Amino acid sequence: MSRSLEGAAVVGIGRSPFVRSSGRTTLSMAAQAAREALADCGLTAADVDGFTCYSTGDSAGPSQVAHAIGVDDLGWSLSVLGGGNIVTSTVAGAAAAVLSGQAEVVVVYRVLGSQTRYGRALERIEVDGEGQFAGPHGYLVPPQWFAMFCRRHQYEYGSTAADLGAIAVQERDHAVRNPHAVARSPITLDDYLNSRWISEPFRLFDCCYEIDGAVAIVVTSAERAADLPHRPVHLLGAADSNRFGGSVDQWDDLSCMYSRDTAPRLWSRTGLQPADIDVACMYDCFTFTVMATFEDFGFCAKGEVGDYFRAGRATYGGDVVVNPHGGLLSEGYIHGLNHHYEAVLQLRGEAGDRQVSGAETALVTSGAGPFGGALVYGTAAA
Amino acid sequence: MTTTHEERPSVGADPLSLPPQPVPDAVTAPFWAALAEGRLAMCRCGDCGLWLQPPLERCRRCAGPTRFADVAGTGTVYSFIVQHRATVPGYLDDLPYVVALVELDEQAGLRLPARIVGVDPAQVRCGLRVRAEFADLPGGDFTVAVFRPVDGL
Numbered sequence: 001m002s003r004s005l006e007g008a009a010v011v012g013i014g015r016s017p018f019v020r021s022s023g024r025t026t027l028s029m030a031a032q033a034a035r036e037a038l039a040d041c042g043l044t045a046a047d048v049d050g051f052t053c054y055s056t057g058d059s060a061g062p063s064q065v066a067h068a069i070g071v072d073d074l075g076w077s078l079s080v081l082g083g084g085n086i087v088t089s090t091v092a093g094a095a096a097a098v099l100s101g102q103a104e105v106v107v108v109y110r111v112l113g114s115q116t117r118y119g120r121a122l123e124r125i126e127v128d129g130e131g132q133f134a135g136p137h138g139y140l141v142p143p144q145w146f147a148m149f150c151r152r153h154q155y156e157y158g159s160t161a162a163d164l165g166a167i168a169v170q171e172r173d174h175a176v177r178n179p180h181a182v183a184r185s186p187i188t189l190d191d192y193l194n195s196r197w198i199s200e201p202f203r204l205f206d207c208c209y210e211i212d213g214a215v216a217i218v219v220t221s222a223e224r225a226a227d228l229p230h231r232p233v234h235l236l237g238a239a240d241s242n243r244f245g246g247s248v249d250q251w252d253d254l255s256c257m258y259s260r261d262t263a264p265r266l267w268s269r270t271g272l273q274p275a276d277i278d279v280a281c282m283y284d285c286f287t288f289t290v291m292a293t294f295e296d297f298g299f300c301a302k303g304e305v306g307d308y309f310r311a312g313r314a315t316y317g318g319d320v321v322v323n324p325h326g327g328l329l330s331e332g333y334i335h336g337l338n339h340h341y342e343a344v345l346q347l348r349g350e351a352g353d354r355q356v357s358g359a360e361t362a363l364v365t366s367g368a369g370p371f372g373g374a375l376v377y378g379t380a381a382a
Numbered sequence: 383m384t385t386t387h388e389e390r391p392s393v394g395a396d397p398l399s400l401p402p403q404p405v406p407d408a409v410t411a412p413f414w415a416a417l418a419e420g421r422l423a424m425c426r427c428g429d430c431g432l433w434l435q436p437p438l439e440r441c442r443r444c445a446g447p448t449r450f451a452d453v454a455g456t457g458t459v460y461s462f463i464v465q466h467r468a469t470v471p472g473y474l475d476d477l478p479y480v481v482a483l484v485e486l487d488e489q490a491g492l493r494l495p496a497r498i499v500g501v502d503p504a505q506v507r508c509g510l511r512v513r514a515e516f517a518d519l520p521g522g523d524f525t526v527a528v529f530r531p532v533d534g535l
């Protein structure tokens with residue numbers, strides 16, 4: 001039995017427009033992204049027998065979206081509860097479904113409508129579960145959680161606001177060349193430092209841009225991929241890690257994240273190392289998520305991310321291009337599935353003005369804090 | 383302790399005026415009941431002594447029965463934020479306010495999120511020693527533990 005994901009490939013990508021407020025339903029946007037992804041690879045609804053998405057209970061489900069685009073008999077449908085933490089598991093799960101014969105062609109999507117905005121919870125009047133201990137203190141939303149992580153990192157490693165700013169500035173600079181990005185005006189370090197506090201040590205420009213939109217990718221076997229129009233993008237391996245039941249308060253070391261556990265697992269499974277990666281789509285709900293996970297995946301030592309970015313090592317001509325699309329910070333927040341779209345575009349050599357020349361491998365990370373995962377795509381099967 | 387929507391005071395024209403209210407369940411209710419009596423109590427395994435947060439019906443290490451036991455109420459600021467914007471309802475008149483993860487003295491890594499009071503936000507540091515005190519949660523139904531620096535600043 002195969003112990004890897006080799007043999008599965010991403011063959012199609014699609015997305016809706018990314019906008020601040022669409023006025024559209026999640027079903028409409030997801031259906032659009034799914035149709036585009038199938039058209040991209042020359043397949044039709046009749047070819048699709050699997051559908052999966054992840055959500056926090058805020059979107060149309062896989063069977064609905066499949067039906068909406070004309071799939072009559074869906075053989076494999078899986079709705080996963082989770083956010084950025086679960087993207088890798090969802091994509092890898094689709095690949096596993098293909099490799100195990102449960103489905104032949106699977107559409108993976110994520111859609112976010114205007115009813116979902118994680119950065120604020122001003123309508124929350126009651127909280128249960130673990131939130132009941134935090135909510136009454138005015139502590140309930142992700143920017144607060146990861147600002148808490150960031151503070152601890154600053155305490156332990158001396159990282160600074162300017163280090164976070166280097167990440168924000170670099171990603172925005174990349175977004176300038178991305179017509180699909182919602183934030184394309186360049187910013188300076190001063191702009192970053194002058195942006196308003198949200199949850200100190202986070203400023204406005206530390207936070208991703210929450211938007212409406214959908215992304216879909218099509219996963220099938222490498223054999224089938226060979227007959228389709230685009231250069232297949234192969235899955236070279238994936239890994240996930242979960243600790244502390246996902247509790248951001250109890251996670252043992254806030255100066256690092258799930259990636260502390262995921263990185264060795266991923267590099268071991270793929271036989272790769274950071275120096276082998278051309279494009280790194282780092283999950284960036286916040287600047288600090290990039291900082292912590294970039295260290296954990298071994299691109300540099302703890303506390304050195306700011307210097308790394310300032311030296312130009314995270315952009316074109318450097319060591320690895322981090323978020324060439326501008327990431328969730330600047331392209332917009334589609335819960336990390338847009339990172340997969342970008343990785344595929346780059347490995348096909350179809351990224352236009354922002355193409356990373358000769359890109360053959362892409363790391364895509366997902367999640368923050370105590371749980372998450374990452375996978376590697378390659379232009380050739382390993 | 384549990385309240386219904388009908389019993390909760392109306393928030394009237396300003397839905398932002400009250401912080402989110404806890405919804406105790408069968409496992410967490412003793413935490414809130416203790417606070418109402420002016421005690422800070424955490425969930426602990428009756429067999430092996432492991433402290434458990436969030437509380438569990440059975441110990442995650444030995445599956446032993448758990449109970450709530452009083453803690454000293456002293457601890458250390460593990461990390462903290464200074465909240466400058468209203469992103470969660472409540473405390474609008476207190477902006478900017480400080481929330482910390484307080485590591486309790488009873489067990490390494492045993493943490494509670496809580497507001498830090500009685501100190502200029504600019505003076506809060508990781509490692510700060512703090513002690514619990516009790517405050518009415520705006521809304522009238524619950525008591526919460528907030529923390530204040532032990533030695534003053």
Ligand SMILES: [Zn+2]
Pocket residue numbers: 427428429430431432441442443444445446
């Ligand atoms: Zn026990």
